[in-house]
Amino acid sequence: MYVPQLHSINAVKGLTLLDIDDIQDILDELAEELPQAFYKELNGGILLIPERKLSKDAIAGDLFVLGEYHHSFSMGRYIAIYYGSFEALYGQLPREEMKIKLRKTLRHEFTHHMESLGGLKDLEIEDERRLAGYRYRAQRRNLKK
Secondary structure, eight states: OEEEEEEEOOOOOOOOOOOHHHHHHHHHHHHHHSOGGGGTTOTTEEEEEOSOEEOTTOSSSOEEEEEEEEEETTTEEEEEEEHHHHHHHHTTSOHHHHHHHHHHHHHHHHHHHHHHHHTOOHHHHHHHHHHHHHHHHHHHHHHHO
């Protein structure tokens, strides 16, 4: 099971300032900020996936998945961060601003992990509420056309 961190596209198209290696370096730095206890049962660790991932709920190709927490019997527990989605949305950001976006996403996914260990689903519910808001806003935009 996973719950995606979703963001609508509104970024300015332009030059990508950070490549995948730069993003991996930032993720490594951010991972070191977290207490070791957060990694309990996260047997798959944090994976940086090169692809851009469009949400299955995207209405106009405008909703990207930045990160996902995965928990399955066969693959265990891990966090996936999508470089391509970050590049599409925030590729023009300088390093420190990108680090802020990555930190927020990584901590969001770790919250899913910690809640999963504790049998909670509060953030899943909040994510679904946000997704419902996205759908509602998209529906209203379509009605105005």
